[in-house]
Every structure is written in C-alpha cells, then in structure tokens.
Amino acid sequence: MRSIDRDTEFAEFVTAQRPTLLRLARLLTAGDPAYAEDLVQTTLTRLYVHWPRVRRAGNPVGYARTALTHAFVDEQRRAHRRREHLTETPRETTAPATDPDLADVVLGALRGLPPRQRAVVVLRHWLDLDTTETARALGCTTGTVKSQNAKALAHLRATLDLTLEDQR
Amino acid sequence: MNDLSDLLDRAAGQADAVHDTRPDVVRGRRALARTRLRRTALGAVGIAAVGVVGLAATGIGGRDRDAAPVATDPPTVETTSAPTTDPTPSPTPPPSANHVGIVTNTPPGWQVQGNDPSTLVMARPGDTSSRDDFGGKLVLMLTSNPPSGQKRVLDTGRVVWVDRSAQSGYSTVAVRTRQPAEPEGLLVLQFPTDAISEQQAISLVTDALVLRDAVPVEG
Numbered sequence: 534m535r536s537i538d539r540d541t542e543f544a545e546f547v548t549a550q551r552p553t554l555l556r557l558a559r560l561l562t563a564g565d566p567a568y569a570e571d572l573v574q575t576t577l578t579r580l581y582v583h584w585p586r587v588r589r590a591g592n593p594v595g596y597a598r599t600a601l602t603h604a605f606v607d608e609q610r611r612a613h614r615r616r617e618h619l620t621e622t623p624r625e626t627t628a629p630a631t632d633p634d635l636a637d638v639v640l641g642a643l644r645g646l647p648p649r650q651r652a653v654v655v656l657r658h659w660l661d662l663d664t665t666e667t668a669r670a671l672g673c674t675t676g677t678v679k680s681q682n683a684k685a686l687a688h689l690r691a692t693l694d695l696t697l698e699d700q701r
Numbered sequence: 702m703n704d705l706s707d708l709l710d711r712a713a714g715q716a717d718a719v720h721d722t723r724p725d726v727v728r729g730r731r732a733l734a735r736t737r738l739r740r741t742a743l744g745a746v747g748i749a750a751v752g753v754v755g756l757a758a759t760g761i762g763g764r765d766r767d768a769a770p771v772a773t774d775p776p777t778v779e780t781t782s783a784p785t786t787d788p789t790p791s792p793t794p795p796p797s798a799n800h801v802g803i804v805t806n807t808p809p810g811w812q813v814q815g816n817d818p819s820t821l822v823m824a825r826p827g828d829t830s831s832r833d834d835f836g837g838k839l840v841l842m843l844t845s846n847p848p849s850g851q852k853r854v855l856d857t858g859r860v861v862w863v864d865r866s867a868q869s870g871y872s873t874v875a876v877r878t879r880q881p882a883e884p885e886g887l888l889v890l891q892f893p894t895d896a897i898s899e900q901q902a903i904s905l906v907t908d909a910l911v912l913r914d915a916v917p918v919e920g
Contacts, residue, residue: 540817543729544722551725552716560713574728581729582736639712659709689705 539584546593547577554601560655561605561648564640572608576601598660599670602652606671609648642692650685653678727916734819734842734918737835738891802916803841803888805909808901811839818916819843821909840891841909845917848875848887861903870894874902878911886917 554576558569579600580587587593643651649671656667657678668675803821807813814824815832822832823839830836850864850873865872875889890906897905 540726540730544726547722547725548719551719551722556713556716560709564712574725577725578728578732581726582733584729635708636712636714639708643712654705655709658705659713661706686705693708 539581542588543581543584546580546597550594550597551577554597557598557601557655557660558605560640560643560659561602561652563644563646563651564637572601572604575604579604598656602656602670603672606648606652638693642689645692646685646688649673650681650688653681654685654689657682730817730819730916731918737820738840738842802914803843803909803911805841805905808839808897808905814838818914819918835891837893837896839897839905841906842889842891843878843884843886843911843915843917844889845886848877850875855903855907857907859907861907863899863903865894865899872899872902874899874906876906883911884913884915884917886911886915 551573554573555569558572558576559566562568562572576597580593580597587596590596643654646654652671653667656662656670657664662670664675664678668678671678802816802818805821807823810825811823812826814822814828816822819842821841822835823841824830824832825837828838848862850862853861853863855861859876862875863872864874870893871891872894873889873891875887878884878886878888888906888909888911890902892902
C-alpha cells in the first residue's frame with residue numbers, strides 16, 4: 534500500500550472518528566483531558582502503523598475502540614503512569630459538557646470506579662456494546678463483564694441516586 | 702429519572718470537528734519508520750546485541766524529540782585530521798511533481814522502490830518484497846536524532862558520520878541537512894555493507910536533496 538494512500542485514508546478516518554474517540558477517552562479517564570488526549574494519540578499512532586491490517590479487518594472503528602480501551606487498561610496496570618509521555622499540549626477538541634454540573638457529578642462517580650469497571654460501564658452503556666463485544670474489547674470473559682457491570686452499577690446507583698438496570 | 706447512557710453522553714462532552722489531521726499523521730509516520738528500521742536491524746542480526754549498536758548508529762533510540770534536540774552533537778570519533786576526498790559529484794536530478802521527501806541519484810543496479818515524506822527506499826530490480834521491509838536495501842531517512850559514528854570532514858567542508866557495523870551487515874552514513882534551504886534534521890543512509898562502497902554511500906547522502914515537505918522521524 535502506498536504511503537500517500539495510507540495517509541489519505543488515515544486522515545479521513547481521523548477526521549471522522551477522532552471526536553468520538555476523544556469522548557470515549559474522556560469517559561474512560563473520568564474527565565482527565567490530558568490523559569484522554571494521550572490515549573487518543575497512542576491509539577491513532579498504533580492504528581497508522583497497522584493500517585493495512587486494520588483495512589483488511591474491515592472495521593476500523595471497532596479496532597480503534599478496542600485499541601483505545603486496551604491502552605487505557607494497560608496504562609492503569611502500571612504502578613505509576615508518567616504524564617511526561619504526552620507529546621504535545623492537549624487539543625481543545627472536546628468542548629465543555631452542555632451541563633457542567635451534571636457532567637462533573639457523573640465524571641466524579643466514574644472516578645470512583647476501578648478502571649476495568651469503568652471501562653465495562655462505558656462500553657456497555659455508552660457505546661451500547663453487548664456483553665460478548667465488551668468481553669472481547671477488554672480481553673476477558675462474559676462472566677467477568679457481567680459481574681463487573683453489576684458492581685459498577687451498584688456504585689453508580691448509590692452515587693448518582695439512579696434507577697439502573699442491573700443487567701442488560 | 703436519568704438514563705445512564707444519557708448521563709454518560711453528557712459527561713463525555715461535545716466534540717468539535719477535526720480541522721488538522723497532520724499531527725496524527727506525522728506521529729503515525731514516525732512510529733512506522735521506527736518499526737521498519739527495527740525490523741530491518743533485527744532481521745539482519747537476529748537478536749544479537751550488534752543490532753542494538755546498528756540502531757544506535759542510525760540514531761534510532763526511542764528518544765523524545767523534545768528531549769533530544771538535534772542541535773547538540775554527541776561525542777564522535779575523528780578518524781583523521783586530513784579531509785576526506787569528496788566522491789565525484791554527480792548532479793541530483795531536479796525533483797518532479799511526483800517527488801516527496803528526499804531525492805537523490807539512484808546508483809547503477811538499484812531502483813527507487815518507494816518514498817514518503819521521511820524515507821526513500823531503493824532496491825534491486827526485481828525485488829518484490831514489501832517496501833516496508835528494509836532488508837538488503839538502501840534506505841535514506843530524515844531523522845531528528847543526533848549523529849553517531851566516525852566523524853569525517855569532506856573537501857567541501859561538509860561533515861559526515863560513518864558507522865560501519867560489519868557484524869550486522871549494515872552500515873550508515875549521515876549528514877546534516879543544508880540550512881536553511883532544507884528542513885532541519887539528519888539525513889541517514891542505511892545500506893548493506895557489501896552492497897555499495899563507502900564512497901558511493903557518501904556520494905548518495907551528500908548529493909541528496911531534502912525537499913520542503915520532508916518530515917523527520919524521531920526516536
């Protein structure tokens with residue numbers, strides 16, 4: 534594949550999907566804009582390197598979501614995340630939430646979840662992935678997804694005073 | 702009663718459209734270039750430590766660009782106080798509209814296999830391997846890394862750095878780009894040690910033109 538083709542296709546993908554990836558990263562990081570931007574940069578760089586394989590797979594959006602989630606989970610496994618890895622000042626591409634107070638409350642509740650539970654909640658309830666898809670993205674079993682989801686919803690229910698479905 | 706998906710959607714904020722994809726593309730290119738060079742070195746020397754030396758010679762060390770600015774040269778070895786004779790200069794053809802990144806003469810018995818804003822790859826005619834595979838090829842790459850190897854001064858006053866890694870089977874010749882006509886960086890030629898002579902390698906790298914659209918790889 535020619536480099537120019539790769540650049541063109543990748544740029545089109547970035548234009549279309551970067552905003553959504555950044556929103557996903559914002560939720561996974563519970564509202565840390567620098568960390569979210571870092572995750573998106575890492576994800577897109579991996580995507581560029583493996584672009585021919587990504588194209589062949591035929592689902593670049595799914596690939597990117599999974600790569601971003603893996604990057605987040607992997608990063609959380611490390612004892613000390615080093616912020617100096619950020620390669621540039623975060624872009625201001627995520628505008629403030631429409632309801633800042635409510636957004637802060639929700640992000641605060643997400644912050645209270647362990648990273649994997651947070652990822653389960655975001656993938657299941659924001660991206661609307663089913664249990665199997667979520668398990669695939671996180672590299673775990675569907676049973677783990679269900680148990681993590683139940684614990685996460687219990688925490689969010691207590692924190693947000695919501696009526697939530699325990700299992701979808 | 703709020704639905705969780707709605708709450709999450711609000712918390713995710715609004716996303717503005719992307720107006721400039723270039724930073725992401727450039728980061729991707731740099732990572733790809735690092736991956737390609739790493740593959741080449743590993744393919745050439747297996748897992749021997751010599752491969753690491755070869756990578757260091759090409760300036761590929763995974764450093765952050767900001768942390769390792771090009772301006773400072775590392776200690777190098779001066780091989781001789783006498784100037785090295787320049788190879789016979791041969792004019793580099795003027796770039797055409799198809800050229801991007803780096804332009805140079807192609808030595809006899811070689812042909813351009815591919816180029817991008819950071820790299821020019823030359824292979825033997827009939828070589829059908831992927832252009833991502835640098836094994837057995839001449840690879841000119843613009844990097845933002847400091848030079849390494851033996852420092853030599855040509856008759857023209859231009860400085861080149863030569864690193865002959867006999868055990869790895871690959872050598873490098875590097876030269877700084879011409880300022881301010883070319884983008885700042887170090888132009889590195891990686892070549893199979895027995896494929897072309899050192900004089901040919903120096904000629905290739907010193908004759909090369911680095912175009913305005915060239916993008917240095919880092920790390």
